Amino acid sequence: MRKSRVLLAGVAVAAAGAATSAFTASNTVPQSTAGYAAATVSGATVEDIEYVVNSSDRSLLDRITFQVTEDITGMNAYLTLRTGVAPGTVVGSPITCTVGTRASTTSPITCLTPSQPIAGFNSVALTVAQ
Structure with a gap:
């Protein structure tokens, strides 16, 4: 029994090593534009952010609108609201x-946030991806 356990453990480690090298060898990351809070991940530059408050309850x-200097035509955009110290806690679901x-x-991006209390978040994360 002891020899079979050691042998099986050795086979499992060898298989994991082979699988890992196979996955990393075939990994390709396509070029993309992305950004998170104040940290730039790649070449995305937000030129302007506008917070539009509700006309009857300030x-x-x-909504929040962004003006991005890159051409992001055909891409998808998602907004995540956060509260607390960075990276903070996510408020609700991504929009x-x-x-x-x-x-x-x-390129304009419009994120609708109807009835979102302004006091309910203190930072935003915009993700732009294909």
């Missing part, structure tokens, strides 16, 4: 945003 947020038609120098 303590609520209706699917709308990527608008590129103007002369920027």
